[in-house]
Amino acid sequence: MIRFENVGLRYGMGPEVLRDISFDLPQRSFQFLSGPSGAGKTTLLRLLFLSLKPTRGLVSIFGKDRLSLSRTELPSLRRRIGVVFQDFRLLDHMSTFDNVALPLRVRGREESSYRADVIELLKWVGLGERMHAPPPVLSGGEKQRAAIARALIEQPDILLADEPTGNVDPPLARRLLRLFIEMNRLGTAVVIATHDQHLMEQVDARRMILSGGRLDIHD
Numbered sequence: 001m002i003r004f005e006n007v008g009l010r011y012g013m014g015p016e017v018l019r020d021i022s023f024d025l026p027q028r029s030f031q032f033l034s035g036p037s038g039a040g041k042t043t044l045l046r047l048l049f050l051s052l053k054p055t056r057g058l059v060s061i062f063g064k065d066r067l068s069l070s071r072t073e074l075p076s077l078r079r080r081i082g083v084v085f086q087d088f089r090l091l092d093h094m095s096t097f098d099n100v101a102l103p104l105r106v107r108g109r110e111e112s113s114y115r116a117d118v119i120e121l122l123k124w125v126g127l128g129e130r131m132h133a134p135p136p137v138l139s140g141g142e143k144q145r146a147a148i149a150r151a152l153i154e155q156p157d158i159l160l161a162d163e164p165t166g167n168v169d170p171p172l173a174r175r176l177l178r179l180f181i182e183m184n185r186l187g188t189a190v191v192i193a194t195h196d197q198h199l200m201e202q203v204d205a206r207r208m209i210l211s212g213g214r215l216d217i218h219d
Contacts, residue, residue: 001025001157001189002048007057009043016055017043019213025158025191030184032200033193035210041193042085044210045160048191049083050074062157079103082151082188084161088143090135090150096142097122097131100149114153121149124179126172141167148176158189165199177202 002025009018017040025031025048033041046052047059050066059066062077069077090099097118098105104114122131125145135143144167151159159180165173177199184190191208194200200207207218 001027001062003058003060004047005058005060007047007054007059009040009047009052009055017213018047018210018215021057021215023208023215023217025189027157027189028184028187029206030181030190030203031192031206031208032203033191033208033210034195034200037195039210040213041210042162044215045083045085045162045191045193048158048160049081050078079107079154080157082154082156082159084144084147084151084159084164086162086166088135088147090143090146092135095132095134096127096138096146099135099146100153103150103154118149118153121153122146125149125176139167141172144168145172145176148179152179152183152188155183155186156188158191159183160191160193162193163195164192165194165196170198173199174202 004021004023007018007021008016010016033044035041043052047054050061053066062080100122101114101118119131122128125148127142127145130138130142138146144164148164165176168176180190180192181203209216209218
């Protein structure tokens with residue numbers, strides 16, 4: 001679904017943050033993205049989400065060249081990608097339920113068609129009792145789980161998650177990992193950026209390791 005060929009990225013006139021990145025992201029694949037702080041993991045996720053353009057090289061997503069995409073094409077492609085960034089991007093004036101349901105509402109679906117699915121997913125991530133609470137009263141871990149539920153509610157083709165278990169305790173981290181594995185089993189390609197070695201040891205998955213702006217892949 002995604003291919004990077006000799007991709008490089010720099011901000012302004014500074015040095016390249018990513019250099020000669022090449023990999024394929026197959027359908028139904030599961031991979032961890034790791035590396036030291038400042039290695040460029042979040043930058044790579046933003047390239048995958050089409051919120052950044054590469055400085056050089058080829059990024060192909062769903063058979064389309066990133067550099068040839070028009071602004072009108074980007075929203076429909078991004079809707080096929082679920083994303084959980086560390087800033088969560090929840091809307092403070094809406095309830096947790098409404099934040100998770102927002103992608104479905106934007107598509108024009110009636111609440112009666114998705115209400116049960118949203119409630120079930122919120123219960124799975126441990127927010128069944130917090131669905132009516134707005135984000136300002138949620139803890140950091142609760143906001144993180146709400147963002148995960150929102151990313152998964154449409155069963156995206158690709159899930160990108162930046163440290164999705166960083167603010168939760170180990171039992172809940174394992175529960176969330178099971179959710180990611182189940183989504184992968186149903187057809188979603190999963191990319192999880194994490195420092196958690198214990199988490200990575202629980203899944204037989206490809207590891208992509210960023211260091212010094214370069215990517216090493218261990219299948």
